[in-house]
Amino acid sequence: MGPLADVPRTIKAMDILFLRDFRLELIIGIYEWERKVPQPVRLDLEIGLPDSKAGGTDDVADTIDYGAVATRVKDYLHNAPQPITLVESVAEYVAAIVRAEFGAPWVKVSVTKFAIVPGIKELGITIERGTRL
Numbered sequence: 001m002g003p004l005a006d007v008p009r010t011i012k013a014m015d016i017l018f019l020r021d022f023r024l025e026l027i028i029g030i031y032e033w034e035r036k037v038p039q040p041v042r043l044d045l046e047i048g049l050p051d052s053k054a055g056g057t058d059d060v061a062d063t064i065d066y067g068a069v070a071t072r073v074k075d076y077l078h079n080a081p082q083p084i085t086l087v088e089s090v091a092e093y094v095a096a097i098v099r100a101e102f103g104a105p106w107v108k109v110s111v112t113k114f115a116i117v118p119g120i121k122e123l124g125i126t127i128e129r130g131t132r133l
Helices: 066-078 087-102
Strands: 016-026 039-048 106-114 122-130
Touching: 016 066, 039 066, 039 087, 066 087, 087 106, 087 122
Parallel strands: none
Antiparallel strands: 016 039, 039 106, 106 122
16 A cells, blocks of 8 residues: 555546557558558547546556557457448447446547548547546
C-alpha cells in the first residue's frame, strides 16, 4: 500500500487512461483498390477506469493494463473473423473489447485513415460507449 492509499476521495471522478497514435496496418475499405494491401490506420483510445485505486496503490492489478489492451486490439483487428470495411466497425469492435474484456465503464475510440479521398488528409470517426462516471 502506497502513502496515497488512505487519502479519502470525496469527489466522484473518473480517471481516464489513454492510448494515442496507436498505429496499425489493416486491410480496410469499401473500395476494391483499398482492400488489396494493408493501409495505415491510427487509433486513439480514452478508457474510463472503473475506480482510481491504482494512483494510491501503485499496483497494475488495480487498473486496466494498457499493454494488454493494445495487444488484444491488434490481435483482433489483424485476425478478425470477417473482413472489416468501415472505420465505424473498427471503432465498435475496439469499444466492445475494451468494455467487455477489460471492464471499462466508458470508452472513447477514434479511428483515422489517411489520404484516401483526394484533397482530404485524414478521415475517420470518434465514438463513445458506456457511461462516464
